[in-house]
Structures are given as C-alpha cells and as structure tokens.
Amino acid sequence: MPILKLIIFLALSLEFCFFTTPFVKASATNVPILMYHYVANNPNPKDKARDSLSVSPDKFDSQMDYLSKNGFTPITLDTLYGIFNKQVSSPAKPVVLTFDDGYIDFYTIVYPILRKYNFHGVSFIPTGLIGGSYYMNWNQIKEIQASGLVTFEAHTVGHVNLPSLSYKDALKQMQDSKNVLSAQTGYPVNFIAYPYGTTNSSIQAAARAGGFAGGLGTWFGKSTGGGMNMPRIKVSGFWSIKEFASRL
C-alpha cells in the first residue's frame, strides 16, 4: 500500500532527524583535541618508543588535507574555553591540534604545513629545554608566534612528572613555565599539558592556583566541557586516513 509506505518513510525520516539533530548540535561540546609529538620520519626505526610518538610529514599533511576538505576548523584552547563557557559561538566542526614538547620539527615541518592550510595549532613548551638539541629556540618560537597561527602553552619547566613533586615544587614548575613563556611570547598562557599525562587532584588544584584555566592529560577521548584534566586523542603514525577520520 503506497500511502502506508509513505507514512513509514516519513516516520523513519523524522526519527532520523530526531536522532541526528542533537548529535550535530552536540559537536560543539564534543571536541576532538588531537595530540602529536614528533611529526618527522623516525631516524632510527629500531627506536620503537619514538615510533609510537611519530607521525610522518606526508601522513600529517594528508590528515590536515582531510580536515580542510571536510570542513573542520582548528581552534585555540582559549576559543574552546569560550565555547564551553558559552562566551563565543562554535564553528561547525571544531578541532584542536596540539603538539607536545617543542621539538625542532615543529618549526621545520609542522609550522609550514599549518601555514599551507591556514590552520591554528597549539604547542606545549617545556621552557627549560628550549634551545637544547632537538628543541626549538626562543627566536624560532617568537617567529612562529608573530604569525598568529600558533599559541604556545605550558608543559612545565623541565618536563617533570608532576605527581612525584611536592605541591610547592609542582606549583613552581607550572607557574615558572607560564611566566617565562608569556614573557617570551607576549601571549597569556592559560593552559597546561601535564608531562606524561600524569596528574591528580592535588596537581590540578595547584594548576588552578597557578592561574591556569584548563589542564590537558593524555587519556583518550573527546573533550566534553573543559576542566583541569581534559582528554586528548593521540594520533598514531600507523593510522590510515580512514582510521584518522573515524576518531574525529
């Protein structure tokens, strides 16, 4: 009976709308924060630990290409905070691109690719290691900062395991990195990524006392509302573009 089929079709369509509409609306409060470390070919393939932290430049470029062609907008953590607190409206598909540790490949590989797509990135800097082998120096960081494409956020001074320190020392590690970084870049440093993702309630209280608006861990998930231990999605260098897309 055609009329019955039409009714069923309309009922299914409506159901589809009811189920999908809240999901689309929820995207602004269900934001993937992608986590990268090295974006470089592994100079030593026997170094499996480095393998697990590396994405090749070609793969990274194709991931950015995917985001660009599929309407994603990389935003800053300050914008994400504003979205969660209903101070700013969200783009249709927000995503945050984060890069830990301030390695030199951020300057030589990541930054040119971010420029190519006009994408915003967030770089977490252990301030005491800057200028050392394998790391960017302050001139490179300032040059990137001047582009307005990247914000630099805290990652302690010495890339320390914060819960192993006293409250006072942990607070100092976080505050000192914030102060040095904002003095060097002229940008307010409102977020910290805990090195190794290790944190607890005392560290998070110290981060709050130290003036941070948010903290980032390394546990897997999308961010649903900010806070002092936001999850991230560690991007694997072994993912196909389809696997990458399925995590967004």
Ligand SMILES: [Zn+2]
């Ligand atoms: Zn780190």
